[in-house]
Amino acid sequence: MEITNYIAGKLVPELLRQKIIYIDGADDTEFINIDSVDVKELNEAFALTKPYAVDVKLSRYAERDVKHEFHLVVKITPKMPQELYNNFQYDVLFESEETAYRDVIPALGRKDDFPKYYYSHREKTRAVMVLGNFSYEGWKLSQSRVNLDLNHILVAVRELGKFHGECYALKESNHGLFHIITKSFRESRYAMDFDEIYGAMLKASPKRGTQAIRENHELRRMIPEEFLQKIEKLSEDPWNYFKKCVLPVEPLATIIHGDYLRNNIAFQYDEKAPHSPIKVMMFDFQTLRYASPMIDLAVFLANSTGTDVRSTHFSFIFKTYHEEVIKTLMFTLKKFRHEIDDIYSYENFLREYARMSMYGYIIAAQFLQVLHDPEEIDFEQMFAEGQRLGPDFFVQKAMKAGGEVVNYELAGLIYDMYKLHQKLGIELE
Known part of the structure; x- marks a missing residue:
């Protein structure tokens, strides 16, 4: 009220x-x-x-x-204690989204392809943003929270490739403006130390996947124990691992969405085929950043696709994304394909995806349980319960939430990572 x-x-x-x-x-x-x-x-x-x-x-x-x-x-922002408000970095999150709507999107030259921005305001313990309600223009979230079908996936990765391609084109054609925009970015997620409860859950959750592998005789035979131990070692300090991953590494670093997954994209559908998506609109730019574009793709594929579709069609999905990057660079920079710099090669992008695949996995290990077992989150209540019950209670909950389907999906992500690293002849990092 x-x-x-x-x-x-x-x-x-x-x-x-x-x-x-x-x-x-x-x-x-x-x-x-x-x-x-x-x-x-x-x-x-x-x-x-x-x-x-x-x-x-x-x-x-x-x-x-x-x-x-x-x-x-x-x-x-929901009502919550000042400490929790600061820990969630709401001020920076809303500032990042303001930057997206005021600076980045206008620079790309297609404001009509994103939600209409009206207003924003930030106070000590309250942040507000007003956007247009795009549902009145026929946009809607997919019915599935998880395991998007191939048609939805392909439309989503095309839009992502177009966005990344446009940001690369801005970086090449107007590096001064690009530098001014990216220089203003503040760390919107990992600047603060995590809450004890969330940190304990984040650290424990990746072991659901490695445990699921070890309990499956066929997968245990296919994936070496050393690979599973490497996953567990890399996720021992997930917060610092995330901080390392989001650092911009040239030449592939660009402006990225930062949290590109199903609940942050809307679809338009063919009127004659209401379940066939034809366009995608991304929104919620609160984790906008200058980093590897493969953070966006790895997070999307790990959290919004399912093992059965992703594993079967990975090459097609990845080529669809990469081709859209190249086509957008060609169109925006007015160049022929052979004039596009080799840094944007398929091989470079695939290796970069492999480098970011562990980032996507750790996010999924903590988030898939929520997606498969959604419940309304009351942050004030969660904070109070955490003080009363302690982290062990929430760790146990995190290892079971969502049931066997989460174990299956996490095991599938590990299997996909292993296959890709073997194919490329590189180590997990």
């Missing part, structure tokens, strides 16, 4: 006062009436920031029967 009152009683009037929402043709002296503000929470379990669908109706004093509608999404 408190948030609803804030949106209806304070935020919407402020948007009208600043003419962020307004009636075309009305002059400064004309009285504009707020006829109604309808606020509905959008329930996406595991979302750090609470999103609300807000429908506003305005009317002019001289034409009260004519309603002018605005369909918005308001992202607002």
